[in-house]
Amino acid sequence: MGWRTLKTLLVALFVMLPLTGVAEVTQAVISVDGMSCPFCAFGVEKKLKTVNGTDEVVVDMKNGTATLVAEDGKSIDIAQIGKAVRAAGFTPGLLRISVVGTVKEDHENLLLDVRNSTLTLQLIKLSSQLKPYLLDLVISGTVASFSGTLSEVQSNLPLLTLETVKEIMP
Amino acid sequence: MKRTRQAKWFGFIQQGLQPVVPLLLLTFLALPAFAAPITFNTALPVAQGEGIFRAQFKYLTASDDGPEDRDLTVAMVPLVGVYGLTEKWALFGILPYLNKELEVNTAVGRRRREVSGFGDTTFLARYTVFQQDRPGQTFRIAPFAGLETPTGEDGEKDSLGRLPQTLQLGSGSWDPLLGVVSTWQTLERQIDVAISYKFNTAANNFEFGDLVRFDLSYQHRIWPRELGSGVPAFLYGVLESNLIWQGHNAVDGHDDPDSGGATLYLAPGIQWVTKRTVLESAVQIPLIQNLNGNALENDFILTLSFRRNF
Numbered sequence: 041m042g043w044r045t046l047k048t049l050l051v052a053l054f055v056m057l058p059l060t061g062v063a064e065v066t067q068a069v070i071s072v073d074g075m076s077c078p079f080c081a082f083g084v085e086k087k088l089k090t091v092n093g094t095d096e097v098v099v100d101m102k103n104g105t106a107t108l109v110a111e112d113g114k115s116i117d118i119a120q121i122g123k124a125v126r127a128a129g130f131t132p133g134l135l136r137i138s139v140v141g142t143v144k145e146d147h148e149n150l151l152l153d154v155r156n157s158t159l160t161l162q163l164i165k166l167s168s169q170l171k172p173y174l175l176d177l178v179i180s181g182t183v184a185s186f187s188g189t190l191s192e193v194q195s196n197l198p199l200l201t202l203e204t205v206k207e208i209m210p
Numbered sequence: 211m212k213r214t215r216q217a218k219w220f221g222f223i224q225q226g227l228q229p230v231v232p233l234l235l236l237t238f239l240a241l242p243a244f245a246a247p248i249t250f251n252t253a254l255p256v257a258q259g260e261g262i263f264r265a266q267f268k269y270l271t272a273s274d275d276g277p278e279d280r281d282l283t284v285a286m287v288p289l290v291g292v293y294g295l296t297e298k299w300a301l302f303g304i305l306p307y308l309n310k311e312l313e314v315n316t317a318v319g320r321r322r323r324e325v326s327g328f329g330d331t332t333f334l335a336r337y338t339v340f341q342q343d344r345p346g347q348t349f350r351i352a353p354f355a356g357l358e359t360p361t362g363e364d365g366e367k368d369s370l371g372r373l374p375q376t377l378q379l380g381s382g383s384w385d386p387l388l389g390v391v392s393t394w395q396t397l398e399r400q401i402d403v404a405i406s407y408k409f410n411t412a413a414n415n416f417e418f419g420d421l422v423r424f425d426l427s428y429q430h431r432i433w434p435r436e437l438g439s440g441v442p443a444f445l446y447g448v449l450e451s452n453l454i455w456q457g458h459n460a461v462d463g464h465d466d467p468d469s470g471g472a473t474l475y476l477a478p479g480i481q482w483v484t485k486r487t488v489l490e491s492a493v494q495i496p497l498i499q500n501l502n503g504n505a506l507e508n509d510f511i512l513t514l515s516f517r518r519n520f
Contacts, residue, residue, distance in 0.1 A: 074341070078441050099441050
């Protein structure tokens with residue numbers, strides 16, 4: 041195997057790394073209403089660590105949020121996040137997530153299929169600039185990283201108010 | 211001669227019956243302040259399936275200036291376990307270890323009676339009936355009900371015979387209690403208010419007077435002045451008050467005129483709160499003691515406390 045072949049292989053491996061190393065719901069930031077003392081934050085942190093796919097939980101008292109970071113190669117189970125906050129004795133607020141997946145069109149709705157998962161999100165409140173761009177992604181089948189605020193988490197088709205999109209690969 | 215001696219011993223024992231108020235107050239003050247206030251309970255939540263352990267050290271002295279020159283000292287270590295049954299229900303168990311010592315002048319000289327051991331165990335259940343959460347603040351109302359069970363020895367004796375009921379480690383009776391606590395907490399401060407009633411029942415021909423208390427606590431975050439990111443430790447300055455009223459004790463069905471009354475405490479304190487641990491201390495100083503008859507007056511109650519999330 042010559043140096044050129046080896047180089048090609050290494051480049052291919054490098055390109056593949058993000059695909060295998062990036063979890064699908066990679067991060068979730070939940071607002072925890074009512075959390076106002078350090079001693080109470082412990083219960084929130086402990087309960088959120090039981091959410092499937094979660095590797096780390098970082099609580100921020102000042103902003104009243106908890107950030108869940110996914111385990112390598114795993115997806116955070118967003119349906120469990122609100123339940124975990126309630127089990128800690130508090131009220132879940134806004135849930136912002138970062139997710140990897142592909143966009144598809146269904147009866148004029150844009151849906152986001154979360155990669156390696158059965159989870160599908162409906163993209164809502166799309167700006168006039170963002171919608172054509174997402175339609176391009178539909179045609180090209182590009183895998184991208186999306187972030188936004190989630191609502192109707194417990195329904196079959198949760199809603200994602202999209203804030204940012206970043207292409208990962210064609 | 212024999213009759214005179216018996217009368218002296220009887221008088222001594224009767225004197226031992228008198229320090230009723232401080233003893234009972236101390237017992238009741240061992241309620242599981244598991245989160246915010248130092249001297250009473252709170253409505254803040256315990257996460258479902260999680261627990262809190264609390265160990266306190268309470269030290270009380272009470273005395274009088276009468277001819278008996280009674281001096282009562284009580285050291286107490288209530289061990290408190292709290293468990294979050296659901297997001298709304300929390301269960302508490304309180305087992306106190308007590309050392310009680312009474313010194314008194316008698317016709318045959320100054321005498322001391324002392325007893326040590328575990329006291330009565332109290333079980334409590336608390337339910338959050340109202341909860342309003344907003345970013346950085348919460349308001350809750352939680353009634354609670356409990357039962358003090360007679361696990362403490364109530365037949366302790368010393369060389370002078372059976373100790374008077376008020377010096378016993380346990381009451382021997384099953385005593386229910388009811389109350390409600392409300393908490394408003396923000397990132398800067400917290401206010402807790404509680405009212406409770408304890409129905410004392412009879413045992414050993416003795417019945418402690420029922421107990422009513424009204425508690426108020428204000429906690430103010432004094433450090434850090436500005437909140438940073440993450441979960442910083444908080445240092446709170448604490449000011450609490452406890453208004454406690456107790457009815458007359460009953461001996462053989464008759465009211466003891468030297469028992470019961472009302473006391474108002476003011477309790478400044480300090481509290482260091484981290485994510486897993488709380489260290490705190492307060493001194494309850496009696497501002498007003500309107501006690502019946504010749505009941506002993508409290509000098510102060512010192513509380514040192516430690517709590518741990520697990």
